[in-house]
Amino acid sequence: MxxxxxxxxxxxxxxxxxxxxxxxxxxxxxxxxxxxxxxxxxxxxxxxxxxxxxxxxxxxxxxxxxxxxxxxxxxxxxxxxxxxxxxxxxxxxxxxxxxxxxxxxxxxxxxxxxxxxxxxxxxxxxxxxxxxxxxxxxxxxxxxxxxxxxxxxxxxxxxxxxxxxxxxxxxxxxxxxxxxxxxxxxxxxxxxxPDPVGNAERGQGGDGTIARNVSHQYVAGWDWIQPIRxxxxxxxxxxxxxxTGAVDLKNPHVVTRVPGVRKVKGPQAPAQIQVSAELENPTGKTVTGTLQYTLDGQTIAKEVTIAANSTVAVALPELTLPNPHLWWPHGYGPQPLYTLPLSFAVDGKKVSDRDTVTVGVREIQTEWNTHTRSKQVLVNGQKVFIKGGNWIISDAMLRFTPERYDAEIRFHRDMNLNLIRIWGGALSERPEFYQACDKYGLLVIQDFWMSGDCNGRWLDPIKKDDQWTRRQYPDDHGLFLTSAADQIKLIRNHASLAMWCGGNEITPPEDILLSLRDSILPALDGTRWFIDYSNSDSMSFNSIGGNGDGPYGIQPINTFWEHRTFPFNSEVGSVGVGDYESLTRFIPEQNLIAPDFEKRTVDSVWDYHKYIGYDQYIAPYGKAKDAQDFARKAQLVNYDQYRALMEGFSSHMWDWYTGTIIWKTQNPWTALRGQMYDCYLDVNACLYGLRNGSAPLHIMYDPVQGMVMLVNNGFETKRDLMMVVKTYDLAGKETLVTQVFNEIQGSTAKNFLPIKSTVDAFRAKEGGFLSLQLLDTDQNVVSDNLYWLPDSTGQYSGLQKMKKASLSIATKADGKGKIEVTLSNPANGPVAFFNRLALVDPKTKERILPVFFDDNYVSVRPGEQKTVTLDYTSSDPVELSVEGWNVQKLYVPVR
Incomplete structure (x- = not known):
């Protein structure tokens, strides 16, 4: 174990x-x-x-x-x-x-x-x-x-x-x-x-009747999970x-206003802070006292009288915060958080109750992009290209901890994403989830509890009730609205919460929709964009025939570059089988049988855990010998798929797209699809392909046009960047294609170098490696991208016969949970390709989880050194394991 x-x-x-x-x-x-x-x-x-x-x-x-x-x-x-x-x-x-x-x-x-x-x-x-x-x-x-x-x-x-x-x-x-x-x-x-519990025999949400409750719907089964019994x-x-004392302070509300277009660095114009709270006096006597808070050394107070057996809502005078430390999404700036203590003192002396709110000073706006015909999101006046992931729930059986939330959101930060969407078939997420998103800079779209699958959008013979009946689910609209108002109060103070969404792929019934949009949200929040449903025209207008959300499942790499989808795509996804160690944790030994695409056979346990086919995409690396070989080759496919997905969308930012959200980035169950890490918190290559493709400043190769491109997600122009383009053959021979200084403006994707004919000629016989690096004027590598290329028939024939690389490894631990690992590949040998790092128990060789890597599945060019930083929390002895495509598995002591 x-x-x-x-x-x-x-x-x-x-x-x-x-x-x-x-x-x-x-x-x-x-x-x-x-x-x-x-x-x-x-x-x-x-x-x-x-x-x-x-x-x-x-x-x-x-x-x-x-x-x-x-x-x-x-x-x-x-x-x-x-x-x-x-x-x-x-x-x-x-x-x-x-x-x-x-x-x-x-x-x-x-x-x-x-x-x-x-x-x-x-x-x-x-x-x-x-x-x-x-x-x-x-x-x-x-x-x-x-x-x-x-x-x-x-x-x-x-x-x-x-x-x-x-x-x-x-x-x-x-x-x-x-x-x-x-x-x-x-x-x-x-x-x-719940009543009814729903028949979970098959289908999305079983027979659909689980949605008659104001509850979550996935528990009756979905295409990524079996029913929760x-x-x-x-x-x-x-x-x-x-x-408390005589008066209870509850439901504080903090609103931050950041007018104008702000820069990340330098002095800031003031921000405005608006604070309110409810005060309840359950006693039989009138109580007078002072409601006050302190922020950044300033105190705001107001005297309040609360009648016996009553509750009052109190708005405090607005505070002007000079030179605020602004909160930004990940990839755009830091995430400073203020502490705002709020208290009510009877007669201005004895504190009756207190609360503390953590505040991120930021303002979120949206505007319509007339070119893409979709909404674009602005934070502090600056437009942000949305790179998001769809989130189901931390654990399908609701076993939540703050530590687990922190780890999972940190993984999303490490993917270089800037948004998480909470899918409507699950929860309004817990405050601990939002605390982690505040900390790591992940914006959040929070769906309410609707899904087109159960709530009647489509004709579905599996469902017990007809569409007309399902369209009016849940049975108790009043309970839905009361619950929505309560959950808004629970999470509305979080800087990360950016948007509300009526439901997944369907609006709520009209009376619920209108109440949410026109009454409840304006009264209880009023600062965030409300999307009526997840692929609404108000979010993303489908103006070109044939486009839509998706695609789902594994795709040819070129698809992500040349196939146009919704301009703000709420769901696009691919595969996600973990590595062999992950599979052994939940698949019995006798069922560890590799899927066979040619014979169309999948083991029953794989099928039960919702395996989604890798189809013909394993074969170019050589037919899988067994489950271990299949999982190893699946990681190459994983990395390539998710790097291409985000590179393809980023290449068209502000032209075709204002954002995209991956379906999906995590599994709360042992499913075999759509995950960057498994439910044991063990990472796979999806995470690091996505991390690479989503990097805020990134050099990449467009396989359709044959262009070297740069993407700059930041707000500032980046100047004097050296683009270095090389090829490496399978023996490790390096050829310089070109190197040139360039610059790129903020929030831009730009073509620079056409190299298609060179690349196609180079790879024709047995494939090889295309190396793209971006260097600053101190010759530090600021973006690094290595593509492995198939031969002219689409096979990775050269990879299949690569010679072993002699990788040497050195570790340096600081004793506080951080380890620097230096990987060195001698010159005059092949690329040390696709090395998976892990921390293990020195005795059992079992992995220690979770571990956070600033990179993984790392390739090291001949004559190159790479340093990878690991972060973990165990205080026990650990050992490093490294295993690559052409590198023998190594165990290195960590002292």
């Missing part, structure tokens, strides 16, 4: 029986660590999380009512430990009651709720905790997410007057008067699954206790 240095999640290279035990042990350790972290951070704000010590039992085994269960003295004999936050299925997995559904075909061994009935996954959850209210104190119970409906009991009393419904609606209860006098309390919650029923998000 591999080691995960962030202790995020452990999956399995062992038998399903051992796998379940390892998962349970891991969860206990991880939850202990998270308790320490959350307790420290939350108690500083008079809050703490209830995330350990829960127990649960299925409703069929419970014969008494919640009023009796929630009595502190009632014995909960036979109840099992529960995962909270978590789902019923994660609890069953931790207790060894089900096999790991991510491994092999184990998911088929778990009863599906459609077959068992809803009561099978209806569970009681109970938690004993110590708390009592002091003098002039109020105590509040918060649930940040329960799926799907629930009733809450505390110390023999029902807390909620009506059954709570809705996966995306927070619950908040004043429990001051319900707490036990001795401070020993019991909380009991009965959680019911309990439909993620459970207390899936945080449960917290909050203590």
């Amino acid at each position: 591999f080691r995960n240095s962030l202790q995020l999640r452990i999956f399995h290279t062992v038998s399903p029986e051992r796998a379940g035990a390892d998962t349970r042990m891991f969860f206990k350790y991880t939850r202990f660590l998270l308790l320490l972290v959350s307790a420290f951070s939350l108690r500083a704000q008079s809050q703490y999380e209830l995330n350990t010590g829960w127990t649960c039992a299925p409703i069929r085994d419970v014969k008494v009512a919640g009023t009796e269960l929630s009595q502190p003295g009632y014995a909960l004999s036979g109840w099992m430990p529960a995962v909270v936050p978590g789902t019923v299925l994660t609890t069953l997995l931790e207790n060894g009651k089900v096999p790991d559904p991510f491994y092999g075909m184990n998911n088929e061994r778990i009863p599906d709720i459609y077959d068992t009935g809803r009561d099978y996954y209806t569970y009681w959850f109970a938690k004993d905790f110590t708390e009592k209210a002091g003098r002039n104190e109020e105590v509040w119970l918060h649930f940040r997410g329960i799926n799907y409906s629930c009733d809450v009991f505390l110390n023999g009393q029902k807390v909620n007057a009506q059954t709570h419904k809705g996966m995306f609606l927070r619950q908040r209860y004043r429990i001051t008067d319900l707490l036990a006098k001795d401070g020993k309390n019991r909380l009991a919650v009965i959680v019911h699954p 309990d439909r993620n029923t459970g207390i899936w998000d945080k449960v917290t206790i909050e203590k």
